[in-house]
Amino acid sequence: MKLREQLTALLTSLAGVWIMSYAWIVLKLGSIHVPDAGFLPFLCGAALAVLGVAWLLALHWTKRKEAPAEKRLWHRPLSSLLLMIAYGWAMETLGYISSTLVFVIAWQQIVEKEKWAKTLSIAVLSTLAMYALFVHLLKVPIPSEFFLR
Amino acid sequence: MSRMRRVTLLLTGVSVAVLVFSGWGFSAEKYPAKPIQLIVPYAPGGSSDVLARTVEKAWTKYSPQPMIVVNKAGAGGVLGTEYVVRSKPDGHTLLFAYGSGCDLVMPHLQQKMPYDPLKDVVPVARISIHSVVVSVSGKSQFNTMKDVIAWGAKGNKITSAVSTAAGAVDIVMRAIAKRTGVPITTVPFSGGAEAATALAGGHLVIGGGHPSEVLPHLKSGRFRPVGVALDRRDGSLPNVPTLKEQGIDVATWGSVKGVAVPKGTPPEVVEYLSATLKKVCEDGEFKKTMATIGQPVDYLDQKDFAAFMLKASKDYADLIKELGIKL
Amino acid sequence: MDIFSGLLDGFAIALTATNLLFCLLGAIIGTAIGVLPGLGPAATIALLLPITYVIGTPVTAIIMMAGIFYGAMYGGSTTSILLNLPGEAASVVTCIDGYQMAKKGRAGAALGIAAIGSFVAGTLAVVGLTMFAPPLAEFALDFGPPEYFALTTLGLLLAVTLSGGSIIKGLIILLFGLILAMVGLDPISGKIRFTFGSIGLQGGFDFVTLAMGVFGLGEILYNLESTMKTEIVTTKLGKVFPTLGDWADSRWAICRGSVIGFFVGIIPGGGAVISSLASYAIEKKYSQHPEEFGQGAIQGVAGPESANNAASSSSFIPLLTLGIPGNAAIAMIFAALMIQGITPGPFLVAEHPDVFWGVIASMYVGNVMLLVLNLPLVGLWVQMLRVPYGILAPVIVLFTTIGVYSTQNQVFDIYAMLFFAAVGYLMRKLDFDPAPLPLAFVLGPLVERSLRQSLLLSGGDPAIFVSRPISGILMVIFVLLIVGQTIFFLRRKWKRRCCVPVPPETEKSL
Numbered sequence: 001m002k003l004r005e006q007l008t009a010l011l012t013s014l015a016g017v018w019i020m021s022y023a024w025i026v027l028k029l030g031s032i033h034v035p036d037a038g039f040l041p042f043l044c045g046a047a048l049a050v051l052g053v054a055w056l057l058a059l060h061w062t063k064r065k066e067a068p069a070e071k072r073l074w075h076r077p078l079s080s081l082l083l084m085i086a087y088g089w090a091m092e093t094l095g096y097i098s099s100t101l102v103f104v105i106a107w108q109q110i111v112e113k114e115k116w117a118k119t120l121s122i123a124v125l126s127t128l129a130m131y132a133l134f135v136h137l138l139k140v141p142i143p144s145e146f147f148l149r
Numbered sequence: 150m151s152r153m154r155r156v157t158l159l160l161t162g163v164s165v166a167v168l169v170f171s172g173w174g175f176s177a178e179k180y181p182a183k184p185i186q187l188i189v190p191y192a193p194g195g196s197s198d199v200l201a202r203t204v205e206k207a208w209t210k211y212s213p214q215p216m217i218v219v220n221k222a223g224a225g226g227v228l229g230t231e232y233v234v235r236s237k238p239d240g241h242t243l244l245f246a247y248g249s250g251c252d253l254v255m256p257h258l259q260q261k262m263p264y265d266p267l268k269d270v271v272p273v274a275r276i277s278i279h280s281v282v283v284s285v286s287g288k289s290q291f292n293t294m295k296d297v298i299a300w301g302a303k304g305n306k307i308t309s310a311v312s313t314a315a316g317a318v319d320i321v322m323r324a325i326a327k328r329t330g331v332p333i334t335t336v337p338f339s340g341g342a343e344a345a346t347a348l349a350g351g352h353l354v355i356g357g358g359h360p361s362e363v364l365p366h367l368k369s370g371r372f373r374p375v376g377v378a379l380d381r382r383d384g385s386l387p388n389v390p391t392l393k394e395q396g397i398d399v400a401t402w403g404s405v406k407g408v409a410v411p412k413g414t415p416p417e418v419v420e421y422l423s424a425t426l427k428k429v430c431e432d433g434e435f436k437k438t439m440a441t442i443g444q445p446v447d448y449l450d451q452k453d454f455a456a457f458m459l460k461a462s463k464d465y466a467d468l469i470k471e472l473g474i475k476l
Numbered sequence: 477m478d479i480f481s482g483l484l485d486g487f488a489i490a491l492t493a494t495n496l497l498f499c500l501l502g503a504i505i506g507t508a509i510g511v512l513p514g515l516g517p518a519a520t521i522a523l524l525l526p527i528t529y530v531i532g533t534p535v536t537a538i539i540m541m542a543g544i545f546y547g548a549m550y551g552g553s554t555t556s557i558l559l560n561l562p563g564e565a566a567s568v569v570t571c572i573d574g575y576q577m578a579k580k581g582r583a584g585a586a587l588g589i590a591a592i593g594s595f596v597a598g599t600l601a602v603v604g605l606t607m608f609a610p611p612l613a614e615f616a617l618d619f620g621p622p623e624y625f626a627l628t629t630l631g632l633l634l635a636v637t638l639s640g641g642s643i644i645k646g647l648i649i650l651l652f653g654l655i656l657a658m659v660g661l662d663p664i665s666g667k668i669r670f671t672f673g674s675i676g677l678q679g680g681f682d683f684v685t686l687a688m689g690v691f692g693l694g695e696i697l698y699n700l701e702s703t704m705k706t707e708i709v710t711t712k713l714g715k716v717f718p719t720l721g722d723w724a725d726s727r728w729a730i731c732r733g734s735v736i737g738f739f740v741g742i743i744p745g746g747g748a749v750i751s752s753l754a755s756y757a758i759e760k761k762y763s764q765h766p767e768e769f770g771q772g773a774i775q776g777v778a779g780p781e782s783a784n785n786a787a788s789s790s791s792f793i794p795l796l797t798l799g800i801p802g803n804a805a806i807a808m809i810f811a812a813l814m815i816q817g818i819t820p821g822p823f824l825v826a827e828h829p830d831v832f833w834g835v836i837a838s839m840y841v842g843n844v845m846l847l848v849l850n851l852p853l854v855g856l857w858v859q860m861l862r863v864p865y866g867i868l869a870p871v872i873v874l875f876t877t878i879g880v881y882s883t884q885n886q887v888f889d890i891y892a893m894l895f896f897a898a899v900g901y902l903m904r905k906l907d908f909d910p911a912p913l914p915l916a917f918v919l920g921p922l923v924e925r926s927l928r929q930s931l932l933l934s935g936g937d938p939a940i941f942v943s944r945p946i947s948g949i950l951m952v953i954f955v956l957l958i959v960g961q962t963i964f965f966l967r968r969k970w971k972r973r974c975c976v977p978v979p980p981e982t983e984k985s986l
Contacts, residue, residue, distance in 0.1 A: 008906055012648055019655065027669060033936020037665040040924045041658055044651045051651070055644045077697040077901060081894065084693075084873060088890035091881070104870055111700065112866040122867055130874055138515070139523050140882045141186070141219045192884075193522035194807030199814055206529055206815070220522060221885045223679030225661060228886060231675065258666070263675055308933055314666030336621075336932045339663040339925065342807065346744060346800050352620035352933065361814075365799025365821035441817045476666045 006059055013052030019045030080111050095145030096135075101127045180240055180418050181214040187408075189245045190229025192222040196341070196361040197246035199442055200277060200406055204245075204426070207435040211428045218245075226251030227263065234264045238411040240418035244270060248405025250316055253462050257469045258315055258476055270409040272458055273419055274426040275449035277439070279359035280379040280403040281321045282386060284372040286351050294325070294376035295395050297355055301331040310344040310356035311335045315474050317404050318344070318357035320465075321378040323472050324399045325392070348372065359404060360385045364443035379403065384445025401468065402461045406444075407454055423451045482825075483606060486833025490841055495539055498531065499838050502540035503845045506547015507853070510554065513561050513692060513872075514684055514879015517548040518804035523882075525812060534816035535831050539838040541812055542792070545805045546598060546839065549788045550846045553590040553781050554857055558583055559872060561692035565683055565918045566748040566784035569756045571691060572638070572911055573769060573776030580772050583861060587854040588718040589726050589774055590781040595847040597734035597782035601789035602839045604738050610822075612790075613797040616742045621929035622940050624745065626950035628922040631750040633957055634757045635915035645908050653916025656681055664928045676888040684883050685893040687914050688876045693893065694900020694910070696869050717854065718774075726778035729759050733782030741787025744794055744802030748787040749918050755783035789839065795820055796832060 023029065023038035023045060030036025083106055090099035104126050108119035134140045187205060191197045198220060205216040221229035226249055233244040252266040264270075285291045291300065301307040311319040314337040326333040336353060338344040341362040348356035349371050356363075356372075360383060366372040367386075376392040377383045380400040392399045408426060410419060429435055430448040439446050449457055489495060505524070509515045521541050528537035548563075555561040557574035570590070577586040604612075619627070636650055659670040660680025671677040718726075733755040740751035759779040760769045769776050794800040799821030801807035813820050818828055825832045860868075880893045903910050934940035942948045 005906065022670075027667060031936070034931060035928055037662045037667040037669060040927075041655065041669065044654050044658075048648065048651050048655075051644055051648050055648070058642075058644060072701040074701065076700040080700055080869075080873075081697060081898060081901075084877075084894050084897070085891070087873075087877065088887055088894065091877075091890070092887045096878075100874060104874070107870040107873075108866070111870075114866065122870075126871055126874060130878065133512075134515075134878050134882070138509070138520065140515075140878060141217065141885055142878070142881075143887075192804070192807075193518055194801065194804065194811040198522075199811045202525060202811070202815055205526065218522075218525075219885055223884060223886065223888075224675055225678070227675055228679065228884075228888070232886075306935065313661075313663045316666075334932055334935075336929050337664050337666075338929070339921075342801055343744075346617070347620060349798065349800070350617035350620055365819050368819055369799070369822040371798075371822075438815060438817060441819065442814045476668075 002059060006056060009052045009055035009059065011052075012055065013049045016045045016048030016050070016052060019048065021045075076111055080107065083107055083110065092143050093146065095148070096142035097127060097131060097145060100130060180415075180421060181212060183241060184214050185212075185216045185240070186242045187216045187218050187245050188229050188233050188242060189218055189220050190222060190226040190232075190251070191220065191246060191249075193220045196279060196359055196442075196444070197249065197406060199361065200444055201245045203435065203438050203442065203444075204276065204429055206438070207429045207432045208425070210432065211425050216243075224251075225255065227255070230266070230270075231263050233409070234269045234411055236411055238413035238415075240410060240414050240422060242411070243273070243422070244409040244411075245406075246404075247272065247407040247409035248275065248402075248458060248461065250404060252458075253402065253405065253465045254315070254317060254320070254469070256462070257466045258474065267458060267462060269412050271412055271414055271419060271451075272454040273408040273410055273451055274423045274430075275405060275407040275447055275454045275457065276426065276430065277406040277444045278379070278383075278403055278447045279361065279406060279444065280377050280383045281318050281357050281401065282360050282363060282374050282383065282389060283321070283325075283355055283357050283376045283378065283392070284348065284363055284367070284374050285355050286348065287370045287373050288351065289354070289373070291375060292373070293390070293395055294392055294397055297375060298325075298329050298331050298397070301333070302329075307331065307333045307355060308353040309333050309335050310348045310353045311337050312341040312344045312358065313337050313339065315476060317401065320468065320472065320474065321357055321399060321401055322355075323474065324378075324401070324468060325397060327472055328398050345372075359443075360445075361443040384447065385440065385443045402464060405458075405461060407449075407458075419451050479606060482829060482833045483837060485829065486835075486837030487840075489535060489830055489834035490539065490837035494532070495536055495834070495838060496841065498536050498540040499543050499842050500845055502543020503547045503842050503849060505540075506544040506549075507551040507846065507849060509544070510548035510551020510563060511857075512551075512879055513555050513559075513563055513876050514688055515882050516564060516684065516805065517545045518808045519882050520544055520548075521805060521808040521812065525808075525815075528812065533830075534813070534818055534828075535834040537816065538809065538813060538831060538835050539842075541809050542835055542839060543842045545809065546785070546788050546842065547846055548805075549598075549785045550591060550594045550850050552784075553594075553777070554587060555692075557586045557590065557777070558857060558861060559692060560695045561872070561876070562687045562914070564748075565687070565914060566752045566787065567781070568687065568691075568749075568911065568914045569638070569752045569780040570777055572756070573771075573773050576770070576772035577774065577777065578861070582772065582774075584854055584858045585718040585722050585774065586777050587857055588851065589722055589730075589778045591847060591850040591854065592718070592723075593726065593730040593733065593778045593782035594785040594850075595843055596730050597737055597786040598789055598843040598846070599840065600734045601738045601741070601786040602836065602843065605789060605793055605839070606836055609793050609797050612742050613793050616744060616794045616800070616802075617798065618946060619743050620944075621926040621933060622944050622947040623950070624922060624926035625930055626941060626947040626954065627743070627750065628919045628926060630950055630954050630957075631753055631919045632916065632923060633954060634750075634753045635912045635919065637757060637760075637961065638753070638911050638915070646912055649903070649908055649910065650912045650916045653913040654920040656686070656913075657917045657920035658924070664925060664932075676886075676892075681892055681896075681917075682880075682883060682889060683914065683918060685880050685889050686896050686917055688880055689893040689896025689898075690900035690903070690910050690913060692872060692876055693897035694904060696872060697897060697901040698904040699865065700869070717851075722774050726774050728762075729755075729775040729779040730782045732758060732762075733779040734786045737783030737786030738790045740783075741790035742793050744791075744800055745922060747791060747802060748784050749915065751783040751787045752780035753915060755779040792835075792839075796824055796835075797822060799824075 023042035027038030028036045029038045087103040104123035108114040189201045208216045236242040309322045322335045341358045374389040509520045531537045552563040552567045556567045556570040560575040562568045574586045737751040741747040759775040791802045801810040
């Protein structure tokens with residue numbers, strides 16, 4: 001935990017420095033009387049750089065007990081995030097209804113490892129519900145189906 | 150369990166079929182074969198959106214298929230326009246508010262556009278021109294733009310509310326300053342409504358906006374219009390003199406509101422759309438609504454609109470170059 | 477026409493069968509979209525606008541739209557409390573204590589008190605709207621750039637004090653929020669910032685995508701890590717409705733929230749957000765047990781929820797009396813009025829008294845309907861927490877995805893939301909409290925714009941911030957708060973150092 005925090009603090013400082021230089025060179029600061037687009041970004045960057053250092057120092061000085069790490073799965077958040085990205089992409093290419101159906105099936109299979117029967121019923125029911133609610137009742141304009149274009 | 154599975158599979162199949170066929174029923178027979186999407190590249194509630202919805206309302210009288218207004222706002226109109234440019238050129242996806250800042254002004258300021266606003270779409274019809282009207286607070290002593298300039302020439306500081314930096318209103322203000330030699334400090338806000346609110350509160354000397362944005366304030370007397378930056382008087386404000394009439398040589402096209410389709414749309418579809426929009430523009434109820442929302446009807450058909458766009462774009466390019474506006 | 481007879485005529489209009497029906501319809505739709513994450517009142521009114529053409533009289537249409545708007549405020553707290561998923565900026569604060577209450581099995585009490593508070597605040601605000609609309613409208617106009625600057629910096633300061641845990645981390649998140657808000661077009665200079673050449677980023681990020689991603693989806697990703705079948709509620713659900721004790725605890729919070737919301741809501745722009753923040757901060761200060769805040773204090777739900785409802789009602793004041801739309805949803809109602817051939821503004825009362833008084837009267841009726849509609853729903857919503865997480869999680873994803881898509885009909889917003897989901901997840905992993913992020917994101921642009929506008933107006937003279945009465949007073953409050961906070965902090969630190977051995981810094985998580 002401590003190493004991870006130190007890394008983040010360092011990154012924060014570096015990001016702050018980068019923002020400062022971007023604001024200085026690209027956006028231009030203007031003057032105190034008439035600040036330009038880079039004025040506030042520069043201040044924010046400077047503050048971030050300082051805070052990152054302050055955090056590092058604080059980490060250096062405080063000693064604390066590491067809580068025993070709970071066993072956690074890193075692959076489930078990752079796979080679900082990847083699925084969601086694929087879903088966003090599929091929505092435009094495949095169409096809303098088909099991609100929603102496929103997404104829920106994939107989620108149940110990959111993230112939850114459900115049985116097929118349950119997977120399919122959840123997928124169909126939720127897709128139908130989404131269609132009824134958003135398209136039928138609320139008239140949200142969704143991307144149309146690929147094979148209907 | 151296997152029976153259960155079979156039942157679910159069946160259920161799935163039926164539902165998919167229902168979902169799929171519910172959207173079916175149109176083929177490539179005669180145009181328009183399905184509802185027409187009218188893409189508004191600005192947020193709901195703005196003046197372009199209101200105009201689109203007014204057109205949509207009258208459209209159903211003259212066409213067998215309805216229009217559906219879809220707002221795709223973002224990047225000052227570029228995102229919505231890009232969507233139309235990339236969509237199928239079959240006349241079922243129309244670009245609305247073609248001729249606004251992102252088509253006429255932005256290309257001359259920005260290094261890159263993801264499309265060519267003059268070449269990648271085909272103009273269909275012009276519906277309206279939103280001119281820039283300069284207003285002062287109703288409590289002020291000014292009655293014309295000349296009064297304001299004379300006051301500024303005495304060394305008083307003229308502050309002006311504009312909707313956004315390097316937008317249509319900002320360009321007008323900078324042009325007035327340049328042509329009259331009297332400096333004007335333009336204070337950009339985010340959008341016309343915000344700029345109008347600030348002027349209504351008396352926080353600035355003058356302000357600019359499209360007639361539809363300032364109409365409630367003109368009606369209530371909170372604003373007094375002092376000049377229109379068009380080469381003729383604005384149809385929605387026939388009593389307000391132009392800046393040129395007052396000897397200030399500033400006229401722009403403000404923000405043009407037209408309809409366009411992606412490049413490659415069949416000419417007969419363009420013709421149909423243009424002719425139907427003409428009927429819409431001549432509709433009595435439509436004209437009445439347009440008067441209440443403060444937008445003039447300035448119809449042009451596809452050929453004239455195309456020629457107009459070329460000229461308007463060049464006019465803006467020249468003006469921006471003359472004023473030296475850079476981002 | 478005086479107020480009383482006007483209001484009576486208004487009730488005569490609002491209580492006809494058709495108008496009652498559409499008021500109810502508006503309330504139902506409003507509650508529904510308030511509950512559905514992402515889909516907001518502005519988008520819904522836009523989508524349903526074509527239907528209003530066929531409704532007949534403009535009054536009926538506007539009554540329904542107004543119902544959708546304030547109905548959404550009732551529903552908005554639901555997902556904040558149950559799923560840590562704020563539907564709009566003004567209910568971010570509700571997440572802090574509301575979600576903690578839900579985790580402790582007190583979701584019903586939180587939802588119930590939110591509904592009751594919303595009703596009280598909504599009704600009080602409509603009374604205020606009836607009595608004092610015109611003079612208060614002038615007050616809203618007095619807010620120029622310097623006043624906005626003072627008000628929004630005050631809001632930012634309140635946002636910092638919200639954060640639980642380490643001060644350094646709170647400030648980092650605040651700055652991160654400010655920088656995120658700078659992405660895209662800078663309206664003052666016309667320059668494009670932090671877009672790295674992406675067209676999609678030019679318009680900047682949308683608040684809804686940020687809130688859905690960081691709070692809702694970030695929470696899901698974090699929960700998915702757990703090896704056990706995740707449950708939101710760790711203890712049993714407990715009593716569904718708020719008890720008399722809950723009411724006693726929160727009634728003054730509701731009253732204070734209503735008053736703050738009513739006055740701050742009149743100001744176009746950040747009104748509702750700042751009012752909910754201010755209400756939370758005041759409740760925390762007033763409380764006998766400030767340490768309970770952040771751990772599920774009922775006042776932390778009752779106050780802000782009342783404030784944002786009062787603000788939603790009072791935001792009709794600038795619309796009806798000046799013709800100024802203060803937020804996106806009101807702008808849509810403004811547009812609808814224009815299309816119906818009615819110009820909102822000072823002449824509205826004289827030219828269309830039926831619309832003016834009819835809509836106001838319908839708001840009394842609508843608030844009663846919403847209370848009757850929402851209280852029984854509380855039991856139903858609480859049951860939702862019993863849905864297994866394996867089903868609930870993907871369904872939340874489906875809802876947020878379509879909700880975010882519907883705000884601008886663009887897939888880009890879905891990707892942006894997923895980026896924020898990753899950000900939110902990492903923040904959880906690193907023990908950052910995300911609460912200041914969305915608030916900084918909303919207030920940041922207002923602060924920057926108003927600062928630069930003020931300096932343009934004054935020609936670079938910072939005296940403009942203190943020489944005007946309203947901004948001067950706000951600035952004094954700002955300085956007092958900072959000084960007070962610093963003294964308080966130093967004294968606590970000093971006391972701790974001399975009297976108690978330094979305890980190992982324990983990590984506080986939200």
